């Protein structure tokens with residue numbers, strides 16, 4: 001319970017008067033958080049903006065960099081490629097997610113729970129890891145095309161150029177649509193559908209006029225998330241050797257031409273603008289459409305059983321989709337045990353050598369990942385608890401700004417934050433002359449900033465659910481604010497805090513966009529970076545796959561453990577209240 | 578008013594025949610041997626405690642539940658095999674179930690659009706229906722921008738605009754506050770009278786049912802206990818459940834006795850009631866008397882029972898006494914007018930009643 005202790009220490013100085021006025025302790029806490037966010041989020045991003053909008057050398061305001069951007073064929077092409085890939089990924093991800101969501105929420109379907117769980121799996125594997133596995137299965141000389149060539153004498157360019165990025169990204173990110181859409185569908189009260197039937201509607205008309213519009217907000221939320229994630233992703237296109245997209249261009253400019261070249265920064269600004277635009281558009285589309293219609297005593301969407309024909313079709317579709325989206329996992333597993341796997345549908349022989357190699361020389365990656373991801377998770381929950389407490393339980397002026405700043409990280413692509421860190425902290429040197437930007441702790445902070453919005457939302461929701469009367473009762477019985485926080489608030493928030501920590505931990509463990517910029521030496525590198533390095537050479541693919549399997553297992557075990565923990569605390573609380 | 582009326586009125590109302598309906602969920606029988614006959618244009622209520630199967634029966638009529646056996650006929654035609662969207666049985670849901678993505682006008686137009694009614698006529702009929710419920714100014718609002726009472730009216734307008742053969746209302750007033758409930762109840766009754774549509778109204782509140790319906794069916798544990806007008810059921814309950822569910826009933830146990838020609842009923846405490854000759858009363862019957870059947874007088878009187886006032890509740894128009902007889906306690910309601918004498922706890926009173934208001938029930 002380290003994080004609880006830290007959070008408690010930071011709130012200990014809260015005065016015991018009612019929340020009418022902010023106490024000194026609260027102000028100090030808020031100031032500390034504000035400084036942290038200003039220093040590690042606002043400042044680096046502002047630096048990126050500054051460089052993009054000023055003349056190199058003089059520092060005078062200029063738009064010339066953007067004009068250069070628009071005049072350079074490569075950049076314009078990269079922009080449209082990124083746009084095309086993102087849009088097509090949304091389309092393809094929808095093709096995977098729609099049937100799964102629809103079948104599992106609307107029919108009494110054996111294995112619906114299993115499908116929803118399996119649907120999560122792609123998320124826990126870094127997409128660039130999947131990319132390698134996908135090459136082996138669907139590439140020009142991958143298993144499928146070899147078989148196709150053998151049997152029918154033709155090949156399908158699944159993985160050629162942008163196709164590959166689209167396929168890999170949509171397989172990786174479709175769970176966002178599945179999760180949001182399923183939640184929306186489940187939130188439609190069955191009376192919504194029944195009243196339509198009662199007034200004479202049925203079948204596809206009923207779906208089109210009532211069910212689909214009501215599920216729209218969930219779909220939009222998922223789709224916009226997919227769009228933004230794909231637009232910002234760096235590692236997948238790089239690994240598939242697709243360089244003419246925006247994020248790879250930003251990375252390549254900064255790493256190959258140098259951190260003084262303004263084009264990387266201009267691209268970063270474009271990435272930010274596109275993220276904000278996509279989120280803003282989806283927010284506009286969803287405005288006033290909070291359609292959670294489940295009523296007191298109402299059931300979710302109407303479920304019915306399928307006839308024999310429908311059952312066969314449904315199982316066929318579900319199996320096909322699951323096979324496809326789980327293919328990278330299977331291929332990765334095979335690859336991690338394969339001696340040689342090329343130009344053949346399956347590996348030639350199997351070995352454990354890759355694992356022993358990974359646990360031997362590459363163990364440092366695993367160790368670093370644990371260290372970085374846990375520290376990042378810890379920072380996130382401490383900040384998350386503190387910010388939600390300040391926002392929900394105090395009248396501190398400007399407290400919403402803390403919330404806003406912390407959430408703004410959502411709109412900052414990882415590669416942009418990485419570039420910002422490099423630029424902002426490269427000039428700052430430590431006592432031994434090492435630039436601040438290259439110290440491993442900066443990787444931790446970048447990861448923490450990137451994941452803060454998610455942890456914050458988890459803590460915020462947890463605190464919001466605690467009735468303030470519980471705290472008032474404790475104060476009424478003689479506990480001061482600090483003791484109330486420690487004895488009542490934090491224990492009740494445990495579920496949310498754990499959820500926040502695990503989300504941060506498990507996503508930070510496989511994050512690459514920001515770290516790719518910041519890792520300076522192999523000894524400081526986390527798992528995702530190691531994977532990336534391994535996967536670039538054919539000889540490294542075996543160990544790379546072994547490392548990938550370890551990453552998947554790591555994240556899966558953590559998610560599962562947190563799920564169990566949260567269930568258990570909820571059950572325990574349910575029993576006492 | 579006549580044109581509006583015409584736009585949504587029902588040329589001829591339909592009757593509803595439910596015969597021998599059984600519904601069970603697994604082992605759990607929810608409706609048992611239900612037989613009902615509802616007349617054209619009647620305002621009919623299903624009344625019973627929660628969980629007794631009212632909603633199940635209503636949903637069965639609308640086609641959302643399947644009966645294990647039995648038939649449902651509307652206007653002489655068996656609709657049991659029809660899916661909900663072919664039944665022409667309009668249902669107003671307890672939660673209203675207004676679609677949040679459609680405005681009021683489009684909610685109301687939905688059923689007409691599904692029936693392929695021409696656009697111009699839809700506009701006219703939607704307007705008329707909204708006028709009828711007094712919401713024509715709200716046509717462009719979203720449901721979330723309406724109060725509970727307004728939402729309820731939209732739900733009603735949405736259903737009556739399709740001119741259903743039967744109108745089903747599932748606890749339509751339960752989401753309103755107490756004052757609104759009485760108001761809307763009157764409006765509902767008024768509207769039903771004007772439209773003349775056969776209507777079934779589900780409620781667990783006996784006062785609501787009494788006030789609004791022509792006839793009602795009292796249900797308990799999936800069985801229809803009694804069917805009749807509110808007054809019939811109140812005055813002549815068929816069994817103890819009905820007697821107790823419709824207002825308070827004093828149920829007195831005793832023994833039937835015979836001395837010479839006279840039959841008499843003796844309470845456990847010895848109080849005795851002579852029984853008219855020829856009255857057919859089973860031996861195990863209990864005496865059921867409404868609180869207002871009794872009258873009290875100070876002191877004791879010949880031929881009356883004697884009791885002691887235990888406590889007094891002043892309820893405004895009536896005063897409710899709890900009076901203990903030798904063995905039994907009874908509730909007595911006396912109407913109160915300002916200046917009337919009120920008995921105090923501990924006072925001895927004589928208790929008399931009109932034996933024609935006595936009801937004998939053996940179960």
Ligand SMILES: Nc1ncnc2c1ncn2[C@@H]1O[C@H](COP(=O)(O)OP(=O)(O)O)[C@@H](O)[C@H]1O
Nearest residue numbers: 602605607625626627628629630631632633634
């Ligand atoms: N789908 C169902 N599955 C199993 N039991 C049900 C279902 N729906 C209702 N019941 C049971 O049927 C009984 C009658 O329910 P209902 O008709 O809703 O009662 P009411 O509307 O009178 O309150 C209840 O005991 C309820 O638990």
Ligand SMILES: [Mg+2]
Nearest residue numbers: 628631632633
């Ligand atoms: Mg009910």
